[in-house]
Amino acid sequence: MTDLFDVLIVGGGPVGACAATLLVRGSSNTRSPLSVCLLEPKRPQLPTAGSPLDSRVVAISRASERILNSAGAWPRVTGPRVEAYERMRIWHESTSSENALVFDAAEVGEPNLGYIVENRLLQAALLDEFTAAGGHLLSADFQDLRVDADAVVVNTSTGTFSAKLVIGADGAKSAVREAVGLTASVVEFNETAIVATVATERSHQKTAWQRFMRDGTLAFLPLADGTSSIVWSADNNLATRLDALSAAEFESELNRASDLALGTTRLASERSTFPLKRIGAHRYVTQRCALIGDAAHVVHPLAGQGVNLGLLDAATLAQMILDARIEREDPGALRVLRSYERWRKSEVAFMSTAIDAFDRFLAHGSGPVSRLAQLGLGWVNRSQELKRMFISRALGVAGELPRPAR
Ligand SMILES: Cc1cc2nc3c(=O)[nH]c(=O)nc-3n(C[C@H](O)[C@H](O)[C@H](O)COP(=O)(O)OP(=O)(O)OC[C@H]3O[C@@H](n4cnc5c(N)ncnc54)[C@H](O)[C@@H]3O)c2cc1C
Numbered sequence: 001m002t003d004l005f006d007v008l009i010v011g012g013g014p015v016g017a018c019a020a021t022l023l024v025r026g027s028s029n030t031r032s033p034l035s036v037c038l039l040e041p042k043r044p045q046l047p048t049a050g051s052p053l054d055s056r057v058v059a060i061s062r063a064s065e066r067i068l069n070s071a072g073a074w075p076r077v078t079g080p081r082v083e084a085y086e087r088m089r090i091w092h093e094s095t096s097s098e099n100a101l102v103f104d105a106a107e108v109g110e111p112n113l114g115y116i117v118e119n120r121l122l123q124a125a126l127l128d129e130f131t132a133a134g135g136h137l138l139s140a141d142f143q144d145l146r147v148d149a150d151a152v153v154v155n156t157s158t159g160t161f162s163a164k165l166v167i168g169a170d171g172a173k174s175a176v177r178e179a180v181g182l183t184a185s186v187v188e189f190n191e192t193a194i195v196a197t198v199a200t201e202r203s204h205q206k207t208a209w210q211r212f213m214r215d216g217t218l219a220f221l222p223l224a225d226g227t228s229s230i231v232w233s234a235d236n237n238l239a240t241r242l243d244a245l246s247a248a249e250f251e252s253e254l255n256r257a258s259d260l261a262l263g264t265t266r267l268a269s270e271r272s273t274f275p276l277k278r279i280g281a282h283r284y285v286t287q288r289c290a291l292i293g294d295a296a297h298v299v300h301p302l303a304g305q306g307v308n309l310g311l312l313d314a315a316t317l318a319q320m321i322l323d324a325r326i327e328r329e330d331p332g333a334l335r336v337l338r339s340y341e342r343w344r345k346s347e348v349a350f351m352s353t354a355i356d357a358f359d360r361f362l363a364h365g366s367g368p369v370s371r372l373a374q375l376g377l378g379w380v381n382r383s384q385e386l387k388r389m390f391i392s393r394a395l396g397v398a399g400e401l402p403r404p405a406r
Contacts, residue, residue, distance in 0.1 A: 005037045006331055007321065008154055008163035010142040010176050012040025014058075014119070015293030015310035016169025017126035021071040022318035022404055024135045027325060034325060037136045037163065038127075039156060046076075046124040053081060054118040055197040055269045057221055057229045059208065059304035061114045063396030063405040064311045068126075070404035072133065076125035077117060083224040084112035087207040088394070089261075092362060092374045093214065097261040101377040107384070108391050113208075116221045116229070122307075142170060145179050145289075152288045152332070165332035166289045167317070169310075172279055174295035182281050182291060189276040189359065191216060192239035193301055194232040196271045197223065198254070201263025204228050209261055210302070212362040217302045218257045227268050231301055232257065233276060233363070243273055276300060278352065284341040288332035292317055297348045302363065303355045308396050313344050315404040347399065 007023055009016045020038040027034040047054070060068070068074040091100035105113045131137050140156040151162040168176030177184060204222035211218045216234035223229055232254075234242060242253060247267050254265050279298040284291050293310030317340045324336045361373035380386045392398045396405070 003037075003161050004151060005136070005161065005163040006034040007165045007167060008037045008039070008152070008161060009167040009169055010039045010154075011168070011170035011293075011295065012038045012043065012123070012127055012130075012137065013169060013171060013293065014122045014126060014307050015314050016040070016167065017123060017130055018067065018071050018073070018311055019167060019169060019292060019314035019318055020135055021073060021126055021130040021133060022067075022314060023321060024130060024133045025072055026318060026322045028133065030325065032325065034321070034331070035136070037138055037161060038130060039138050039140050039142055040127065041139055041141050041157075043127055043137070043139065044120045044124045046128065047081065047118065047121055049080075052269075053197065053223050053225055053227065054120055055195050055229050055272065056119045057116050057223070058119055058122065058307045059085070059114050059221060060117050060122075061308045061394065061396035062110070063401060064308050065115065066406065067311045067315045067404045070315070071126065071129060073125045073129040076128060077122060078115070081118060081121060081224055083116045083206065083222050085114060085116060085206050085208050085222050086112050087205070088113060088210065089207055090210045090212070090377060092212045092377060093259070094374055097209070097211070097259060099378070101381045103387060103391050103394065108388055110391075110395070112206075113391070113394060116223060142175055145176070147180065147288050164288065164330055165321070168289065168291045168295045169293050169314075170295055172277070172294045172298045174291065176289065177281060177291055177295055180286050180289045182283055182286060182289075184279050184281040187278040189278065189300060190236050191233050191276045192236055193274040193276055194230070194234060194239060194242060194271055195274065196230055196267055197227050197269035198230050199227050199266045199268045201265070204262060209258075211258060211261065213257060214364065214366065217359070217363045219302070219304075220258070220262060221304075228262070230254070233300070233302055235364075239273065243271070278356065280349075280352065284345055285334070285337035287334055290317055290337050290340060296344075297352065299352045300355050300359050302359055303351075305351055305355065309348055309351060312347070312396065312402065312405060315402040316340055316343050318404065319402045343400075343402075
């Protein structure tokens with residue numbers, strides 16, 4: 001006999017932990033609360049006050065802020081380690097940062113465009129909220145599963161469990177995706193992201209800075225202690241060369257690539273590298289199983305949308321499951337899961353295509369389409385209407401939103 005849960009989620013990264021918390025909190029005051037088990041072998045601790053900021057950070061949109069609020073985790077996230085950013089300055093190397101396309105929160109009556117949050121803080125806050133709300137967190141590795149008519153039997157490193165629904169939130173290399181036979185297209189960008197914390201001569205002015213170049217994209221994300229986190233998505237050849245440089249040599253390449261928009265820049269942490277791929281599962285659901293977050297789709301980091309798309313998946317799927325619960329429906333029923341897939345797959349495809357176009361034409365392109373894209377930055381800058389449209393996309397509040405994001 002194995003423990004039987006309503007929902008078992010594999011992977012307590014930010015997306016899986018958020019889905020788990022929304023399900024527990026959303027059903028706790030009903031006549032039949034959902035039993036939710038979350039498998040996560042690597043639980044991070046909340047960073048201690050005053051400890052240096054991590055270089056791995058994410059830009060969190062307004063929609064994500066609302067979802068984290070609905071999950072009860074936002075008060076655990078927000079505080080002195082989080083920076084609200086009020087502006088974005090985007091420019092191409094063919095022009096200077098003074099001619100950048102500027103998106104300003106004040107222009108659309110918003111207090112900010114989002115927040116820069118350490119990955120570790122976000123994940124730890126969600127996991128703490130999940131356990132505080134009564135969720136069952138298991139420190140175990142997923143091994144394999146078998147889908148039966150009434151439940152899924154899941155083997156883990158600490159035992160066997162079963163659930164009416166299994167959610168794969170185990171990241172880009174999802175073992176759950178593999179185990180249930182959901183195929184995915186994988187496209188190499190032939191780029192590597194170099195991530196580090198840097199100290200800049202001039203203040204970041206609560207602004208996210210992004211420069212498109214012919215061999216990649218360099219972003220500076222403002223951090224709460226005045227430093228910035230850089231994400232330099234460079235063509236593989238360049239990335240290999242940059243990775244081999246000493247700190248001083250790297251800093252001088254960084255000053256060249258940033259065009260000194262923030263003055264001279266010094267490394268304030270080690271550098272880490274992330275090879276970049278686009279992954280898209282052909283289907284997000286199958287009998288008694290759904291994929292969310294990076295397990296379903298991985299996009300280029302240049303638009304800072306990976307976690308934001310994943311949190312919208314989590315909120316949408318949680319809404320479908322909670323609604324099905326009210327109707328006394330099986331959470332693993334394909335009808336319930338398909339409505340999640342229909343909603344999210346088209347939204348993700350739209351965003352992924354738009355991000356790829358930015359990467360292809362602004363970061364790498366030459367020729368007429370690329371020139372047109374460069375001119376396009378100036379046109380957007382001169383049109384309030386286009387700016388508003390882009391800002392509402394960046395805030396994640398365009399289109400139909402699941403309840404936790406409203
Ligand atoms: C350089 C870079 C910069 C980025 N910047 C941004 C940004 O600014 N904004 C943004 O929105 N996104 C950004 N992203 C994307 C973002 O980091 C990912 O989209 C996000 O981490 C996905 O979250 P997830 O929970 O789906 O997966 P993950 O964060 O990968 O979490 C998966 C979890 O599953 C667990 N797991 C894996 N295998 C198993 C197993 N067998 N059993 C049990 N558990 C398992 C892991 O321990 C992990 O905790 C960036 C990505 C990169 C590479």
